[in-house]
Amino acid sequence: GYYLKPLQASLIRAGIQPKGWAFDAMLAGYVLQSGRSSYPLPDLVQDYLGERLPTEDTTGESGLAAYTCAEAAACLRLEQVMSQQVAAMSCADVLYRIEVPLSEVLARMELAGVAVDVAYLHQLSDVLEALLRAKESEVYTLAGEPFNIASPKQLGQILFEKLKLPVGKKTRTGAYSTDAEVLEQLAAEYPICRSILEYRELSKLKSTYADVLPRLVHPSTGRIHTSFNQTVAATGRLSSSEPNLQNIPIRSEAGRQIRRAFVAAPGNRLLSADYSQIELRLLAHVSGDERLLQAFADDRDIHAATAMLLFGVPEEGVTPELRRKAKTVNFAVLYGMSDYGLSLELGMSVGEAHAFIENYFRQLPGVRRYLEETLAFARQHGYVTTLYGRRRYLPEIHHANRNVRQAAERAAINSPLQGTAADIIKLAMIDLDRRLRQEGYRARMVLQVHDELVLDAPAEEVPALAELARECMSGVARLRVPLKVDVEVGDNWAEMEKFMG
DNA sequence: TCGGTCACG
DNA sequence: ACGTACGTGACCGAT
Ligand SMILES: [Mg+2]
Secondary structure (H helix, E strand, C coil), X not given: CCCCHHHHHHHHHCCCCCCXXXXXXXXXXXXXXXXXXXXXXXXXXXXXXXXXXXXXXXXXXXXXXXXXXXXXXXXXXXXXXXXXXXXXXXXXXXXXXHHHXXXXXXXXXXHHCEEECHHHHHHHHHHHHHHHHHHHHHHXXXXXXXXXXXXXXXXXXXXXXXXXXXXXXECCCCCECCCHHHHHHHHCCXXXXXXXXXXXXXXXXXXXXXXXXXXXXXXXXXXXXXXXXXXXXXXXXCEEEXXXXXXXXXXXXXXXHHHCCEECCCCEEEEEEEECCHHHHHHHHHHCCHHHHHHHHCCCCHHHHHHHHHHCXXXXXXXXXXXXXXXXXXXXXXXXXXXXXXXXXXXXXXXXXXXXXXXXXXXXXXXXXXXHHHHHHHHHHCXXXXXXXXXXEXXXXXXCCHHHHHHHHHHHHHHHHHHHHHHHHHHHHHHHHHHHHHCCCCCEEEXXXXXXXXXXXXXXXXXXXXXXXXXXXXXXXXXXXXXXXXXXXXXXXXXXXXXXX
């Protein structure tokens, strides 16, 4: 078929459980070319069969029937051609063991939805409204006139022309940048910038979450049903939309108040199971770097261990500041960051940042070797792969423009790690979903946030479920490092306690 | 529809 | 001399 997930949702609602699914042309299109922006059936028919799907004429019953039959016939022929190509690029496992079975799991998760406390969000919205009005007056007073704070254009004129604040950076189009980084720089000297930052934080929370989520509660289920998009992210990750439930705030205290609105069903609890440092563990696995492998074998705090290596200090010499620097360097490696990028991030000279990176590679030579081999592979073949063979094409790896080319190089380094992590959690979801059904749990998987699964579970199932989730998530891949999974339980998604086991 | 901004992993 | 870390989605203002 093509885009089976809605059909799977209908069948689940009707209580019909097919044994399995053979083929989905949309998912095959994604596995063959994950960089496309979309996979309309007429495009697939044109590109893989060299044929034209008849133009959609669904006027009247006969038109609809004719077009639907043409679609069905096209899917059957697409399966022949596309499955050959998928096999030829060694992606059969990715399509048939990951994407096709995952589709039905996602359908179940979307149908299950997640409960939110609507009354609480309405209260929160009112509080945010009051705080915003106060913050707004503060800004107007400091500016000497009212204006639209939400307009970066007006804000730039007020700050950099009327008040003559020093211009930090310009945007790509040459306008004054007023982003958080610029305002943070100025905030110590100019209180209006602090006020604007606070206004922005509250405004974001209100307009994107507090005011929107209540409207998306489905009238018949009383829950929010996101869409998990399976063919959007070029790396193999899922995305979530309408609403996006993969970017619910957590980092700031005010943000966590939004997250508190996500609750368990009555009598239930929320269980969250997330992979600990999965991308760095994968880096250890694929690079084979001895010290990185050992650090994870010993279940060390990886950022602290990196700090000890980088700065040559004993464990008790790792200050929070050194750990923070080491953490930034670890991220820098995962993202293929340059010494220039690292210098900006750590507020040091390019030379110092360069020395940091050199020292990192001297201590972890396997990592340097892996990164260089990955880049060489990308240049030779024009693509990179995950541990399971998922491919991402990077044609811009040979681009004449250096910025464009270097962006492709960073993607070449990051995609195998981000993509393998995506493969692993997808496999875990398929396994966990099967176990939940086979073993008669009433718990439902409700959310996936890249390295985290959230389940809504009867309180009495929690102890067994915690073990099951751990087992499925850590056992799905046998690597040279353990895949550590942290489990937390709570009545809402913000206030969770570690589950021991 | 685009640019700027900001929420998440 | 140059240089915006990887991957997403949503909101607002301006056009
Ligand atoms: Mg984690």
